[in-house]
Amino acid sequence: MAIAKEQLDSAEKRVLQIVSRYGANEEHLLQILHDVQADDNSLSEAELIQVARAMDIPLSRVYGVATFYSMYSVRPRGKFIIRICESAPCHITGAQSVIRAFEQALGIKMGETTKDRKFTLEYTSCLGVCGVAPAVMINDRVYGNLTPDKVQEVLSACEND
Amino acid sequence: MEFFRSHVLVCSGVNCSFRGSRSVRAALVEEIRAQGLDKEVRVIETGCFGLCEAGPVMVIYPEAVHYCRVVPDDVKEIVEEHLRKGRIVDRLLYKGEAQVKGVQTWRQIDFYSRQKRVVLRNCGLIDPDSIDEYIAREGYEALGRALRMQPMEVIQAVKDSGLRGRGGAGFPTGLKWDFTARAAGDQKYLICNADEGEPGTFKDRLILEGDPHSVIEGMAIAAYAIGASKGFIYFRGEYKLSIDRLTHALEQARAYGLLGKNIFDSGFSFDIEIKVGAGAYVCGEETALINSMEGKRGEPRFKPPYPASVGLWGKPTCVNNVETLANIPSIIRQGADWFRSIGTAKCPGTKVFTLTGNINNAGLIEVPMGITLREVVYDIGGGIPHGRAFKMAQTGGTSGGCLPEALLDVPMDIDSLATAGSALGSGALMIMDDSHCIIDVVKCFLQFFRHESCGQCTPCREGTQRLYELVDKISRMEATEKDVELIRRLARTMEDASLCALGQTAPFPVLTTMRFFPEEYEAHIVHGMCPAGVCAAASQIA
Amino acid sequence: MKMKSLDELKKLREKAQETIRLREQEEGTKIVVGMGTCGIAAGAREVMLALVDELQKKNLKDVVVTQTGCAGLCEKEPLVDVIRPGEPKITYGYMTAEKARSMVTSHIVNGQVIGEYVIAREDSGD
Numbered sequence: 001m002a003i004a005k006e007q008l009d010s011a012e013k014r015v016l017q018i019v020s021r022y023g024a025n026e027e028h029l030l031q032i033l034h035d036v037q038a039d040d041n042s043l044s045e046a047e048l049i050q051v052a053r054a055m056d057i058p059l060s061r062v063y064g065v066a067t068f069y070s071m072y073s074v075r076p077r078g079k080f081i082i083r084i085c086e087s088a089p090c091h092i093t094g095a096q097s098v099i100r101a102f103e104q105a106l107g108i109k110m111g112e113t114t115k116d117r118k119f120t121l122e123y124t125s126c127l128g129v130c131g132v133a134p135a136v137m138i139n140d141r142v143y144g145n146l147t148p149d150k151v152q153e154v155l156s157a158c159e160n161d
Numbered sequence: 162m163e164f165f166r167s168h169v170l171v172c173s174g175v176n177c178s179f180r181g182s183r184s185v186r187a188a189l190v191e192e193i194r195a196q197g198l199d200k201e202v203r204v205i206e207t208g209c210f211g212l213c214e215a216g217p218v219m220v221i222y223p224e225a226v227h228y229c230r231v232v233p234d235d236v237k238e239i240v241e242e243h244l245r246k247g248r249i250v251d252r253l254l255y256k257g258e259a260q261v262k263g264v265q266t267w268r269q270i271d272f273y274s275r276q277k278r279v280v281l282r283n284c285g286l287i288d289p290d291s292i293d294e295y296i297a298r299e300g301y302e303a304l305g306r307a308l309r310m311q312p313m314e315v316i317q318a319v320k321d322s323g324l325r326g327r328g329g330a331g332f333p334t335g336l337k338w339d340f341t342a343r344a345a346g347d348q349k350y351l352i353c354n355a356d357e358g359e360p361g362t363f364k365d366r367l368i369l370e371g372d373p374h375s376v377i378e379g380m381a382i383a384a385y386a387i388g389a390s391k392g393f394i395y396f397r398g399e400y401k402l403s404i405d406r407l408t409h410a411l412e413q414a415r416a417y418g419l420l421g422k423n424i425f426d427s428g429f430s431f432d433i434e435i436k437v438g439a440g441a442y443v444c445g446e447e448t449a450l451i452n453s454m455e456g457k458r459g460e461p462r463f464k465p466p467y468p469a470s471v472g473l474w475g476k477p478t479c480v481n482n483v484e485t486l487a488n489i490p491s492i493i494r495q496g497a498d499w500f501r502s503i504g505t506a507k508c509p510g511t512k513v514f515t516l517t518g519n520i521n522n523a524g525l526i527e528v529p530m531g532i533t534l535r536e537v538v539y540d541i542g543g544g545i546p547h548g549r550a551f552k553m554a555q556t557g558g559t560s561g562g563c564l565p566e567a568l569l570d571v572p573m574d575i576d577s578l579a580t581a582g583s584a585l586g587s588g589a590l591m592i593m594d595d596s597h598c599i600i601d602v603v604k605c606f607l608q609f610f611r612h613e614s615c616g617q618c619t620p621c622r623e624g625t626q627r628l629y630e631l632v633d634k635i636s637r638m639e640a641t642e643k644d645v646e647l648i649r650r651l652a653r654t655m656e657d658a659s660l661c662a663l664g665q666t667a668p669f670p671v672l673t674t675m676r677f678f679p680e681e682y683e684a685h686i687v688h689g690m691c692p693a694g695v696c697a698a699a700s701q702i703a
Numbered sequence: 704m705k706m707k708s709l710d711e712l713k714k715l716r717e718k719a720q721e722t723i724r725l726r727e728q729e730e731g732t733k734i735v736v737g738m739g740t741c742g743i744a745a746g747a748r749e750v751m752l753a754l755v756d757e758l759q760k761k762n763l764k765d766v767v768v769t770q771t772g773c774a775g776l777c778e779k780e781p782l783v784d785v786i787r788p789g790e791p792k793i794t795y796g797y798m799t800a801e802k803a804r805s806m807v808t809s810h811i812v813n814g815q816v817i818g819e820y821v822i823a824r825e826d827s828g829d
């Protein structure tokens with residue numbers, strides 16, 4: 001499917017700016033993708049094409065990297081990405097019930113995004129805050145010691161941000 | 162210089178931060194000012210104390226009084242009573258399981274008094290944002306001394322100390338440095354591995370946040386020894402907080418000329434750059450990490466050649482773990498003999514463990530190698546909460562082994578744990594009580610592996626998926642003895658044929674639980690029941 | 704400032720150690736000021752501030768000043784205890800900022816207890 005020219009054009013300026021911040025060297029690709037993704041939590045096809053052009057790397061390579069790492073997404077995601085830890089220390093301190101509480105509160109399943117594009121629910125491996133397990137990371141912030149009761153509170157904290 | 166009669170150290174480690182230590186600190190500063198004590202009392206943010214379970218943690222000097230679970234509402238009382246009148250606020254003191262009365266100073270708390278702090282010697286004692294406080298604790302002395310030695314002498318000192326890598330594999334550090342130093346080529350690199358993706362591990366982050374200069378100093382010494390002028394710290398993408406701290410520490414070190422050109426007028430130049438990952442456990446593996454740093458997919462490379470000869474951009478590269486590097490300054494300053502006086506003959510020194518799961522004092526501890534699992538769980542960890550019984554300890558993280566109660570007296574060092582059928586690994590230590598089902602957690606481990614397998618080699622990509630399905634079958638009470646046999650065969654294939662240690666060790670938790678908890682497997686397979694009632698419950702809900 | 708030698712590092716270290724000494728101390732002389740409500744009313748804060756200031760001026764590093772609650776001797780406030788390792792605890796009463804300063808000079812520096820201010824002596828059983 002061809003991509004509309006407007007999409008390509010609108011991605012171009014931003015991407016060029018970001019690439020020039022680090023340099024077009026391939027070693028900076030991960031950081032560049034982090035920054036490109038920062039506006040809407042996902043990497044559109046137009047953005048990937050522009051990154052490939054600006055850095056002079058084959059698109060397949062850029063796409064390969066974008067799909068390898070779990071912090072990137074080539075599918076549209078919500079404004080808040082709720083990454084729920086499903087590793088063992090969180091699992092045995094009650095992550096399952098927290099997952100169910102999030103699903104219920106948002107009316108979506110894990111892996112889905114709410115209709116208003118606000119929240120996306122994702123699984124993640126250990127976030128390195130097992131001292132306060134069970135934990136979730138929402139964008140850059142971590143919430144720990146969760147119980148199903150606290151889920152609503154966490155969601156409202158996002159809304160008020 | 163201003164003099165303060167009292168210092169209040171508030172933990173700003175991640176765990177305490179998430180429990181609200183920032184607002185506690187802010188409230189404290191405010192209240193101290195309101196009560197006119199701001200010329201007498203200084204508030205300092207410090208790194209993790211280790212007792213994260215009881216966070217936010219705070220220690221007030223000179224009395225060294227240790228307060229736990231402090232919330233902003235407690236602040237007024239602390240200032241009014243303790244700082245103004247010198248009356249200790251009893252209700253905020255640390256209380257062990259059996260204690261009614263709180264323990265006042267942190268030095269008296271079992272949790273601390275049984276530890277041996279080498280790597281964490283400054284955590285909870287200094288302000289990590291102040292290079293001066295690090296220097297006050299003999300910081301950068303070791304670097305100065307190392308630069309007066311020949312590189313080979315430095316390597317020899319590390320070899321003599323017997324230090325082994327703390328990133329998981331336990332490879333002798335001095336030997337690794339030696340290989341890199343001897344490799345042909347002018348351009349060499351040093352990488353500090355701060356990817357830390359092993360579930361249940363958060364030590365590297367807390368070391369870097371609590372005492373960043375110990376790692377920077379260790380890196381500078383390592384770089385001098387192997388002949389590298391450029392170093393990198395590879396962080397996992399989720400560790401934003403640590404990255405900011407470290408950036409600040411690097412700037413301070415540069416300002417003092419402890420990084421940069423011609424350090425200590427020795428002719429040696431070295432600087433450090435930060436690299437950030439994007440969420441992939443396998444990137445902790447050193448060759449995958451190198452690929453990721455080059456901007457590629459983080460897939461492990463074939464070994465040999467090892468990074469020591471062909472590493473980052475094809476140049477000789479030494480990859481060391483954060484904790485390994487943080488040990489270096491003390492070794493250079495206090496000598497190999499001192500280091501060997503701690504721990505066991507084959508595993509000298511200490512190990513930092515992260516205690517997680519069903520344990521009272523979840524957090525960060527440092528103990529001599531060879532301490533028993535029982536001491537860690539009961540004397541330091543404070544035992545199992547809610548009056549439940551110990552069921553299993555997993556050492557070494559998700560790819561480590563699962564030990565039963567009968568093995569609680571196993572010494573915690575690289576070799577003893579390997580002999581017992583487990584691994585020391587990164588120092589993750591997860592304790593599980595008897596309300597949980599072995600099959601259910603094993604499924605959770607395998608979920609991790611099938612998710613994190615990079616997919617490059619077939620035994621690992623397919624094996625982790627099939628293993629998960631087989632154990633899932635057991636948890637649904639649909640498996641037979643034949644499936645158990647299949648698991649064993651599959652495990653052997655994965656161990657033999659996977660490209661990297663991810664696939665090679667993925668079957669570990671299945672194999673160790675089959676060995677140590679056969680009755681759980683039998684119950685699910687033969688009797689169609691889950692003794693802990695977990696698996697049945699899950700299927701009913703589904 | 705770029706450091707050029709181990710000597711320069713040492714100089715900086717000595718200076719920096721002042722800042723954190725308070726946290727490393729496990730033994731050494733302790734001066735304890737009674738800071739109950741009555742103590743404060745009687746002027747204990749001035750006494751304490753004078754002590755801190757005097758120690759600082761005299762560069763006495765191994766001494767810490769801490770506080771305690773009401774000792775039950777309210778009428779003799781402000782009270783100051785001096786505990787030196789291996790010596791009996793000395794309690795001074797009716798202290799003032801002046802007296803506190805001279806106590807530092809004679810007791811802490813020279814080891815001479817000022818008899819006329821003393822209201823109690825107690826062997827350190829611990």
Ligand SMILES: Cc1cc2nc3c(=O)[nH]c(=O)nc-3n(C[C@H](O)[C@H](O)[C@H](O)COP(=O)(O)O)c2cc1C
Nearest residue numbers: 326327328354357358445446447481482485662663
């Ligand atoms: C799948 C996998 C993940 C790993 N993750 C880490 C990690 O997060 N941190 C780390 O230091 N080492 C990790 N390692 C070990 C590294 O490959 C390497 O051995 C280590 O960084 C060397 O440092 P050391 O000798 O100081 O231990 C991992 C290994 C494998 C196979």
Ligand code: FES
Nearest residue numbers: 085090126127130
């Ligand atoms: S296991 Fe969930 S944060 Fe570590």
Ligand code: FES
Nearest residue numbers: 172174177210213
């Ligand atoms: S983070 Fe505060 S004690 Fe560990």
